[in-house]
Amino acid sequence: MSFEKLNTEIRQEQIAGAALSIISDAGLKGLNIAGIARRVGIVPSAVYRHFKNKDEVLDAVLDLIQENLFENVKKACEKTPDASERLRHLLMLHINLVVGNRSIPRIIFSEDLYSGHPERQKKVYSDIITAYLKKVAEIVRLGQRDRQIRSDLDPDTVSVMFLGIIQPAGILWHMSEGQFDAIRHVETAWKIFKESIQFR
Amino acid sequence: MSFEKLNTEIRQEQIAGAALSIISDAGLKGLNIAGIARRVGIVPSAVYRHFKNKDEVLDAVLDLIQENLFENVKKACEKTPDASERLRHLLMLHINLVVGNRSIPRIIFSEDLYSGHPERQKKVYSDIITAYLKKVAEIVRLGQRDRQIRSDLDPDTVSVMFLGIIQPAGILWHMSEGQFDAIRHVETAWKIFKESIQFR
DNA sequence: TTATTATGTGAATAATAATTCACATAAGGG
DNA sequence: CCCTTATGTGAATTATTATTCACATAATAA
Numbered sequence: 001m002s003f004e005k006l007n008t009e010i011r012q013e014q015i016a017g018a019a020l021s022i023i024s025d026a027g028l029k030g031l032n033i034a035g036i037a038r039r040v041g042i043v044p045s046a047v048y049r050h051f052k053n054k055d056e057v058l059d060a061v062l063d064l065i066q067e068n069l070f071e072n073v074k075k076a077c078e079k080t081p082d083a084s085e086r087l088r089h090l091l092m093l094h095i096n097l098v099v100g101n102r103s104i105p106r107i108i109f110s111e112d113l114y115s116g117h118p119e120r121q122k123k124v125y126s127d128i129i130t131a132y133l134k135k136v137a138e139i140v141r142l143g144q145r146d147r148q149i150r151s152d153l154d155p156d157t158v159s160v161m162f163l164g165i166i167q168p169a170g171i172l173w174h175m176s177e178g179q180f181d182a183i184r185h186v187e188t189a190w191k192i193f194k195e196s197i198q199f200r
Numbered sequence: 201m202s203f204e205k206l207n208t209e210i211r212q213e214q215i216a217g218a219a220l221s222i223i224s225d226a227g228l229k230g231l232n233i234a235g236i237a238r239r240v241g242i243v244p245s246a247v248y249r250h251f252k253n254k255d256e257v258l259d260a261v262l263d264l265i266q267e268n269l270f271e272n273v274k275k276a277c278e279k280t281p282d283a284s285e286r287l288r289h290l291l292m293l294h295i296n297l298v299v300g301n302r303s304i305p306r307i308i309f310s311e312d313l314y315s316g317h318p319e320r321q322k323k324v325y326s327d328i329i330t331a332y333l334k335k336v337a338e339i340v341r342l343g344q345r346d347r348q349i350r351s352d353l354d355p356d357t358v359s360v361m362f363l364g365i366i367q368p369a370g371i372l373w374h375m376s377e378g379q380f381d382a383i384r385h386v387e388t389a390w391k392i393f394k395e396s397i398q399f400r
Numbered sequence: 401t402t403a404t405t406a407t408g409t410g411a412a413t414a415a416t417a418a419t420t421c422a423c424a425t426a427a428g429g430g
Numbered sequence: 431c432c433c434t435t436a437t438g439t440g441a442a443t444t445a446t447t448a449t450t451c452a453c454a455t456a457a458t459a460a
Contacts, residue, residue: 027311111227125375157388164364175325188357196396
């Protein structure tokens with residue numbers, strides 16, 4: 001029997017990536033250590049050389065998702081200085097992330113992830129969701145400063161409403177197995193929303 | 201050992217109700233046959249006298265949720281003939297349902313419910329979600345006919361946007377364990393949204 | 401080259417839960 | 431009142447998975 005040894009950093013990345021990929025395909029319930037090991041090309045028990053337990057694997061997956069989301073914000077801000085354009089760009093990046101990689105809603109809104117792990121729920125809420133909303137709100141705030149967005153609106157409310165354009169679209173797309181045209185909805189809804197927040 | 205025998209209809213209701221209640225408290229993952237049996241006051245195996253298996257219990261729970269949602273639409277429509285008022289009323293009924301009974305998002309968006317059950321996913325999508333959205337769209341359409349709502353908007357888009365006010369609020373409320381003020385958000389967001397859809 | 405250590409293997413363990421089954425008993429019709 | 435049957439019981443069965451462990455081996459440094 002011959003096999004390859006890789007150092008733990010590489011394996012950790014492989015394992016987290018495999019887990020993310022499995023979740024995209026089969027959901028959290030479809031994720032088990034044996035499946036991860038199979039994809040990585042090792043034996044189940046070998047996973048435990050690189051992660052203490054399954055929970056730590058899940059934490060690594062959450063980190064991957066967080067990176068994706070924050071990267072989108074950065075991209076959108078680099079693309080243009082106009083608040084409205086930034087939001088539109090971010091909207092499209094986000095919905096494409098959701099549509100192209102079904103794992104995000106499958107993980108973030110999964111009970112499994114949190115039941116028996118209040119600390120993880122707290123972490124996801126504050127480090128991922130709230131942090132993301134804060135960044136969106138900051139874009140809004142800058143837009144208000146520059147007289148691109150109505151200044152009588154609360155940036156935090158606007159950022160949650162922004163999420164409200166994406167989230168149902170993502171869920172409907174997911175539940176309908178692609179039948180619901182999430183991207184079209186987001187584009188149409190954005191026009192209406194944009195009108196209602198723009199400076200006048 | 202003395203015990204009471206009840207007919208299967210009553211037991212089915214009790215079991216479905218107990219299941220819904222457990223899901224509200226502990227999520228789908230916290231739901232097991234033993235827990236249901238304990239609440240109802242019978243032994244786990246007795247559950248199988250009234251339901252073929254756990255899946256059928258879940259289907260019964262879904263029916264309960266569907267009833268709740270549709271009842272809200274009816275209430276809102278009976279309350280007032282004004283489309284905008286109907287939507288506002290429905291919005292508050294819905295968010296209160298979500299906040300008062302955490303089971304709805306916990307179930308509808310739970311992977312567990314669907315993994316390995318594509319037919320159930322299809323049913324929830326078409327019989328619950330889409331059907332609900334259709335009813336909302338119908339309210340919008342009537343509002344357009346009566347010149348209460350802008351007629352250049354697609355009713356289906358508006359209905360999904362309507363959902364977009366509630367859904368993130370519900371999820372944030374849930375994830376933050378009540379810290380996020382969902383009702384306040386819904387009220388604020390509604391004002392902005394209402395303005396953007398009203399006839400002018 | 402050799403010794404050390406991190407990584408990999410396969411088998412065993414343990415916990416959780418759904419489901420089945422043989423047997424018991426309450427309820428209601430005849 | 432009896433007897434049939436639906437309902438209830440407790441124990442056993444089965445399946446699934448995470449996790450551990452003793453042992454093996456590749457990589458690396460001395």
